[in-house]
Amino acid sequence: MQKPIPVPAPGSQVHWHLDAPYSLRHLLIIAAILIVLILTGQRTEMDKMVMMTTEAAGKLLGVADDSQVVRGLSRVATSMWPPVLGETEEISRLPEFKRDQLPILSRIEVQERVEQRMNTETLQLEPHSESVEVLVKPVGYVVSVFIKMIETLEIALWGTIIAVILSAPLAYFAARNYSPNQASYTAARGFISLLRSAPELIVALFLVLAYGFGPIAGVLALGLHAAGFLGKFYAEDIENADKKPQEALEAIGAGKLKTLWYGVVPQVLPQYIAYTAYILDRNLRMATVIGLVGAGGIGQELKGRFDMFQYGHVMTILIAIFIFVFILDQLSARIRNKLI
């Protein structure tokens, strides 16, 4: 038997009530948000973006005649395809070339080359063919991209190592319950904010001036920024860690450092590993970009090829970056599962 839901008897007084879900205040808030969106949208040319994108969609569907976006993209796409795999070098330009010791996966070819030359008698340009010996490496460019990629990986790795090393003491001083005094706490927090507020690319720009082109600037730029990030999150974990084991160790007078090591670090280790893996992951992606300002790695190669309009090479690099990031994602997920 189901009982009927008790309803207040007709005529009985109800002393409390539920308000309508929306009020004038909500309307005002919505109006304010709309105004902000319209103002900022105009300044960032969002209206133009919508127009151009619609035009592009129209062009793809065959409705519109022309679209600047589609034209631009297809121009890039056609010049980027196919990706460049091999390299050819003129043997006469290779200083230490030994004919009996060819590098692996390479062969010598004779190529016909047609050049326009000035005929000294007629003062006319005449086609002039010539045969040159070249060394063909069918996957030569892939190999050199691979080597650059390894360098990028190393930059990311060392950036992470430096970040961990720097952030550990930083976190100790930036954790309110471990920092020796208010001054050290404020200083550590300030330093962390400073590190976090400086974008890697801009830091790298300055470090290239100090250390010259190459990986040192890249490693330091990545390491400093990530140290700020890790320092902040490590410190917050220390502050929020379960107080019970810490109290047990404090009660016998174990001292701060030992208490931290035995009462806190084991408890927060899974999060530490997760943050560090995130930083490694982020550093790998940043390491590909940081070369744009000359701080080593694949980015430097990318920038060079881009500036020389060699879009086929650029395509190879982009594919390589994608593959590396993908593999790293798989690996880091697997390692994380094992450790936690």
Place this chain on the structure above:
Amino acid sequence: MIHFDNLGKAWPDGTKALSDISLHIPRGQFCVILGPSGAGKSTLLRAVNGLMHPTQGQVRIDGTALTHATQKQLRRRIAMIHQHFNLTSRLSVAANVLSGLLPVVSTPRALTGWFRSEHRRKACGLLQRVGLAPTHLKRRAGDLSGGQQQRVGIARAFMLDPEVVLADEPVASLDPKISRDILTLIRDAAREHNTTVLCSLHQIDLAREFGDRIVGMRDGKIVFDGTPAEFTDERVSALYHGAHWEDPPKKAEPEAAGFELAHV
């Protein structure tokens, strides 16, 4: 051994957790503190090792007053067993027991976990003593049952051969059978080392069974102090349900004095 001299504690919010507590616990005594929730039992125990600093009076251990200056030295002689075990749950049982040595182990040794072999032997011996098996050594402390975790807590507490053991409701989250086992363990281990035990409890029967002496607290004051035999049912109900402390049940002064005379 432990002297409380007119101890008082007023929290910043005005709560008077302890007022004018004077008590002497002689060496080797198993003293049980009873009292309703909020009576100030934990506060009293935490005054002994300086986890709480009194706003009035002082605590003396063997004549040394507990101050910020003496606290570091005194704490090594005072172990604590906690209601929630307070183990580092992701650390192994062995590491948890060894962490009881941290005050006397050098920092490099502590950070690398490279404890002396006699220390490792001692940890194993204590774990055996509290009834754990060698298979438990490498297990994460958090994976053990509550009773087993408290055994680990006891082993950790006895690593430094403490002169005083503070046990704040050590069996509050355990079943009756295991509670009895755990208290037996604490009492026997304490007797072997002539350790003074200050133990707060909520179970009257266990207090009567294990205590050499029972101290009843209510609203931050001592309202009973005597032997288990003197802690009659009327006094129990006076302690827990009786009128407010302004209307105190018969306070057992002579026994307290007796203890004072027995040991100085």
